[in-house]
Amino acid sequence: MALAADRLETLLPDHKPALTTAQARAEAGRCLFCHDAPCIAACPTGIDIPLFIKQIHSNNVLGAARTILEANALGHSCARVCPVEVLCVGDCVYNVKGEPPIMIGRLQRYATDPAVHGGIQFFEAGSSTGRSVACVGGGPASIACAHELVRMGHRAVVYERNPWRGGLNTDGVAPYKMQAEESLKEVEYLSAIGIEWRLDTAVGDDVTWDDLEAEYDAVFLGLGLGTDSGLGIPGEDLPGVWGATRLIRAIKTGAGSLPDPASLGAAVVVGGGNTAIDAARELSLLGVPEVMVAYRRDQDAMPAYLHERGHAVEEGVRFVFRTLPLSFEGDRRVEAVRLTALDHDLEPTGEPYTVPADIVALAIGQARLIDLLDQVDKLDHDWGRVIVDPDTGQTSNPKYWAGGDLANGGEEVVNAAAEGKRAAYGIDGWLRENGGR
């Protein structure tokens, strides 16, 4: 499905634009080519980073892309969306030396752009094994799993309830890291080796788990997390009070009736995780003059990455800590948030006060898909987090595998990619041993 041309994300700049050839060669030349390189160990998908950088330096850019995509099919989006500051780049030995670490993410982007944009394929479908696998959920975990399965010769069919492909890569990633268009290009590129898609198809509603089990030899669960959680306080259903992921989806895809942020005066974002920071930065960059993040604990307890918080502060986002909303107020739509300060035991203290807010984003977590998971026979989960074998990704129901946010509780795209690949190997091994149907 084509995305709305006037979707808000297109107004935002690319915060890490493409390197020129001269920049890439110079940066690649700085890489020390460490023995037993810490950057590789820091990458959940184990990309041979010094090797692909050496390949860029030796003018073998497509070879670099092959090295990246062999380890991580989602390497094109990971180059843009990975929190490299806490992964590969964070472990670059140049940090120890007190010099700028290698710009690994941007070099990775430099390598994959020509391949993905030019449709240059390095891999193809393996000769058919006659087996087929359903991958439920159309995000990075399922795509990584399906890509690997197709390479092994299995048929892989991805079920996605939205009309677009790519999951959070398409509708959830901060636009200044990657816009939806880029995610769709990547999915197109990866699907070209033979991944099949069933869009607008919600498993549990449009097709049943029994249908899947009847049609496929195995099922991979890459459903991610559910809808945004609420606080359960008065005024939460006023127009203008958004769940953060729904708000971000509206910015990225045009879905939903989001007012022009430039016409708004103030925003309040509730929460302290990376989604809260994303929502706050996006609103601020789109022109909301006053953006406040209210977090109920201390600054040090904030789960959001320090570097992301730093960017938010630079962009003018204001943070208040140990602060909790009591209600959302307004006549026909939200106009203000009533807040209270919390003491060290997180109990309300002092007089409540109100701040103006034309828009509110709740980033306090996402619902678990407990009801949906309970429809599957003998599927063990810990309050919605599916329990898997750490080596194979297999669940307690031997026909089911899982990976991504559904199994890890909510991590990065690169973790989902690694777990999707892990499950593909697990499924392949199981199919070989068990002869399928």
Next chain:
Amino acid sequence: MIQRNGRTGEPIDLSIDCAGIRSPNPFWLASGPPANSSGQVMRAFDMGWGGAVWKTLGDPITNTASRYGAIPYQGRNVAGLNNIELITDRPLEVNLKEIAEVKKKYPNHAVVVSLMVETKDEWRDIIKRCEDTGCDGFELNFGCPHGMCERGMGSAVGQEPKVLEEIAGWVMEFASIPVLVKLTPNITDVLYPAMAAQRGGVDGVSLVNTFKSVIGIDHDTLSPIPSVGGEGTSGGYCGPAIKPIALHMVTRLGKAPEFHLPISGVGGVQSWEDALDFLLLGASSIQVCTAAMHYGFKIVDDMILGLEEWMREKGYSRIDEFVGKALPNYKEWGDLNLNFKIVAEIDPGTCIECQLCYAACEDGAHQCIELPKGTRVPRVIEEECVGCNLCQIVCPVEGCITMVERDTGLPRESWNERVAKGTAGAGSLH
């Protein structure tokens, strides 16, 4: 123009005399594209260069497009440069007029004219006409390894000591100003052509000219680089990559007891430190081409300021006080002390844990570094360390790995001394 810094102390005099050619500092533009016209040479003198060797005069030629190819390395665009450009393509009259203009305006700068013609009559004629410009000396281009050598000139002369000596003899018959011979490195031993030049009676030698080279192939068109419409040829290699080989050749002449002529050092000089290497090994002037082609004439600022600073630090006030001063420390391998021992030491405090030293020693040298469990900081196994330097060379942190002397308690002893004593078999060679 550089700003002299205002430090007090002994005034620094950079002026030199190389084979009777004087200049206010040792830095001359070498014969090549940067010294092709009066506009360039005068601008260079204004910016601080002490002299220039005018791009070779001779019979008019036609050049090709393109002409240059470069080897980039580690983010630098020019580690080595190759060219297939020939001698000047401008009319002789224009060059002579411009040389006279430059000399008139810059009487104290060195203007040396590079020459390359064929017959004795041609040499007589061109020397006469050049001397009328007031130039300070000649440099005989017996080194160019492309284009002209196929016509019996350039390196074709430099590779034939007899021919070299004969032509040098003609030139000395006609010239009344100092004459240098520019030597080609495309030979087995530079001493042979150098001795031929000395026998021919010239006043000095310049070395080295460029190395015959193929820079590479364009992997799409399969044309050698630089490409002339899809085809290419061997060119002359110069730039930083050739400096160590040029230094060896300068040293070869500096150490040969039978060779007595002054040397103008050429080959890959990019900085004052490069120039100092040539001076310490016996060159009394320095010629620079590729660095000026890469960075422009301003690069001389760094050369002058750096050399002055080093001289101040070491207590020298004139260049000739240290020309050739490193030559006594240059020994034949057989005279080096086999009982001198150094070992590597890694400073864990500055180690960034890249383990390049481990990989280099384990795979590329002598397996004397280990990776202890529980840390990423490598450890030198001192009893195994042969003191080869490789770990220190690859370490990206300055000062992290040092080579530390260990007293072996043994007296100085060289291989040649062992041979003399009849104990040469004792002691293994790596």
